Amino acid sequence: MQTVRKDIHNSEMPVLCQSCEARHQGICGALSGDELVALAKSTRRVHKDAGEELMADAMPIDSYASVLRGVIKLSKVLEDGRQQVVGLQFAPDLLGRPFAAESRVTAEAASDVDLCVIPKPALEALLSRSAPLEHRVMMQALRELDEARDWMVTLGRKTAAEKVASFLYLIATHMDPCDEALETSFDLPLSRADIGDFLGLTVETVSRQISRLKSDGVIGIVNFRQVSIPDLARLRLRCG
Amino acid sequence: MQTVRKDIHNSEMPVLCQSCEARHQGICGALSGDELVALAKSTRRVHKDAGEELMADAMPIDSYASVLRGVIKLSKVLEDGRQQVVGLQFAPDLLGRPFAAESRVTAEAASDVDLCVIPKPALEALLSRSAPLEHRVMMQALRELDEARDWMVTLGRKTAAEKVASFLYLIATHMDPCDEALETSFDLPLSRADIGDFLGLTVETVSRQISRLKSDGVIGIVNFRQVSIPDLARLRLRCG
DNA sequence: CGGTTTGTTGAGATTTTTCAATTCGAGTGG
């Protein structure tokens, strides 16, 4: 978020919103044509490689970003280094805590990502002028709250086996947009260590549970990162 | 929420908002005088005893409520009965998921509570007319999201001892508004079983950790529910 | 008072972590 590279910027038209609308419209579905054109002027398309940090906990926020492609990992760290992933963001989410001076989480590109970066003042000006836009931001916040609470159930009350199954199920249903297919295949956006930090488990436990799911035929592991799921309903049963 | 008792309704004036403003203004700080008067007409002041269910998961919502006094417990249950408390609401929070047809959690009075109930259509009409009000609701959603993510760290990465200390610290800082006092005393709004469901622990583990904090002199237990904390900073150290 | 619910405590069982040893795959330089 600090080092914005302008090179890839496509200046033809509302870059942000072409993509957004292609995938469920993101922030921009709520804007008028005029507003879109104005917005496109202040946005920058940016690419980040997997692993790059986008925002640090307790650091001032100077811009927001709309996720165009890829997965972003939100996490928090305890003083002694224990880490917890508190959320994942997929396109077309808005990245950045609205109306906060500083971030409350660390954001990192989990996979290669494309972002559409918007300076903080530009978005906030737009928010205060466009009630529909603010409404949309609120709807995202409410959805994220629902997701966080669902995940709290997983963290607090599920066994390690159920946690890993729940994680795979979550990713499967978010990554493969051609939904409802019983059979899917995808690349995990997180390392085993990150999965552990998401589930509140150690790497070893995650690995053991993945191995078990594999030997039970619930999932197939192609290439460590690449997972195939022959029957989503069967995975669902393992989620508790 | 279903069985609204009108008996205690105080019809003089904006019941809701007197109380709200007394304690940090809740929803109503954003409304004009006219709007307040209009709102007061459709609100009902309601009392609920500890343990009463206010809203059931997956049930249609027909009203919202502003919490005037007491604590409300939000929880989710797995098919097999495992339960997780996913949030607590204190005055002056707004209870009810805005813009959702049905609830995604079960809400229950943790202590005796006073509510100011607003029919769903009345609040939503107001929301669509008043941008400042919608803004305020969004700010609450964002704050709840921050809290949920903080709690995910506790659930996923802390030990049982740290979880219990964190819970007591959370309650201590929320219950006693005369904040920053190093020394406090309060009634726990939750039973040991509920604390376990909040922390993802069994009742027995909660009880053992409370006993340990007591024998270490970090807390004092007067009457099972009544806790005194001689030194908040010392408790804080136990939170991890 | 009984009976019931709520909380505490102990001992053994279970799950998960920790520590240690390997294996796998990708990238590098000869």
Add this chain to the structure above:
DNA sequence: CCACTCGAATTGAAAAATCTCAACAAACCG
């Protein structure tokens, strides 16, 4: 093209944390 190396992932065995089961004590309620 093939060792070599490095980080990520897997696997095993022992240790630690937490849960389960069971007994009991304390408060609560008609």
